[in-house]
């Protein structure tokens with residue numbers, strides 16, 4: 001129960017703005033229960049007056065009153081239920097938006113440590129489970145409680161002795177619910193986790209379908225899905241069995257209660273202390289009284305199950321963003337793009353060792369700094385610090401002399417554009433994909449960016465041109481073409497600082513050649529930090545930095561580093577022109593990958 005309370009306290013604030021409506025719903029629920037109670041009393045009256053006497057004249061007045069009450073109850077019931085559904089859905093909408101907003105602020109390592117399918121499940125199934133707890137649960141509990149109180153009062157009014165017998169048996173329902181609660185919670189938690197695992201496997205398998213087919217691993221993937229699906233089935237069956245067992249058990253308890261009441265009632269009638277109408281009405285009340293008591297117990301079980309969802313969602317909401325906006329941000333200025341790193345060290349949260357140690361360098365407008373090094377050296381980590389996905393543990397990074405943490409994140413990322421390693425395609429047309437770089441850009445600006453990125457020709461050759469729809473993983477464009485779309489997007493952003501993370505990764509020599517020219521146009525006049533294994537652009541760089549084991553081990557121009565015969569020379573080896581002094585053009589040296 002403490003879990004339910006804690007979950008409720010955590011998510012209740014999200015009902016702000018709808019509490020007036022919740023009050024109206026409660027009003028409707030109470031009126032509905034009152035109408036139900038009144039109809040039963042009218043039924044008793046009708047039995048004792050019209051039915052027993054067989055008088056039609058005595059029939060009309062209670063019958064009309066009963067009809068009036070029924071119509072009123074129906075209207076109020078309709079209003080209350082519609083409003084409750086609307087409020088519940090609004091709550092789901094708000095909760096999902098809040099969780100999604102929070103997820104957007106979380107650092108890269110959060111997404112590396114959680115399977116995507118599991119996150120999807122938390123944002124869908126678990127969000128709905130919490131709605132059960134906070135909105136439908138509360139409305140259901142209030143409705144059940146008021147109904148139980150009204151029926152109990154009416155039963156007391158009809159025959160208080162008999163009513164007390166009835167009430168004495170009611171706690172049996174709550175006891176039964178208590179006994180089941182723990183097991184229901186475990187089954188529900190397992191079911192939700194298994195749901196997430198299934199979504200993850202399906203998503204991963206579909207995402208890697210080419211690899212799976214190429215390596216003939218379809219059967220393995222099927223087994224993987226089967227394993228998760230069986231875990232889900234076990235949990236689902238366990239949950240269903242528990243709730244069925246509870247239902248049936250309660251059914252038997254209810255029968256015992258009703259029989260006890262009728263038995264006592266028959267004895268009362270035989271002693272002349274009760275009329276048949278009263279007994280029938282009383283039996284009806286019992287029929288009505290136990291379901292709300294029962295549903296209070298059932299509700300307890302649903303709420304307990306919902307806490308499993310609350311717990312899983314809490315894990316997301318408790319994850320902290322790695323960086324936040326400064327309290328007193330530095331005022332905006334026209335950024336020139338001078339980057340400076342001094343003594344920068346960084347370790348990923350939870351990682352035993354530092355990924356970067358004591359890194360320092362500067363880069364100014366119009367300069368190209370190539371950062372290279374073996375796999376795992378810390379190059380991508382550096383790009384994450386420059387775009388402030390993380391702050392360094394030690395040292396500082398400044399933009400035009402202002403430390404990055406003093407800048408509003410939006411301002412920083414407007415001025416420091418990242419071209420990530422994965423060519424990211426968004427759901428939308430090519431025009432929207434490019435326009436994403438700068439919201440509000442005109443079609444002419446988008447087209448100009450596409451021309452500069454050498455994308456215009458292949459885009460216009462497509463049947464739908466700029467209106468060709470793209471979607472992640474389903475784009476009918478080559479890797480090089482997608483990369484040029486990404487370059488056009490970055491062109492449009494027109495940020496003074498560019499961070500290019502492996503801009504030619506995954507492209508063959510021909511495709512790489514096609515992106516080099518647009519890349520150079522993109523870099524012109526900007527401060528560019530290019531993280532790459534591909535040394536084809538290194539001869540053009542003002543400075544090449546070699547990172548190894550998180551440290552900056554060498555720095556200089558391509559030719560200086562080659563003549564130094566250190567790590568860089570080894571990385572670039574064997575290169576046909578390692579000792580020539582005449583630098584080749586970028587295109588000629590393009591295949592200098594190591």
Ligand SMILES: Nc1ncnc2c1ncn2[C@@H]1O[C@H](COP(=O)(O)OP(=O)(O)OP(=O)(O)O)[C@@H](O)[C@H]1O
Nearest residue numbers: 109112348351355374375376377378379380381382
């Ligand atoms: N989320 C993370 N949590 C813990 N350690 C991480 C995380 N991401 C990366 N690392 C570690 O940090 C180090 C640097 O990784 P990084 O991705 O920056 O290397 P890289 O030089 O970009 O490699 P590659 O060239 O293969 O992309 C590696 O040892 C890696 O294992």
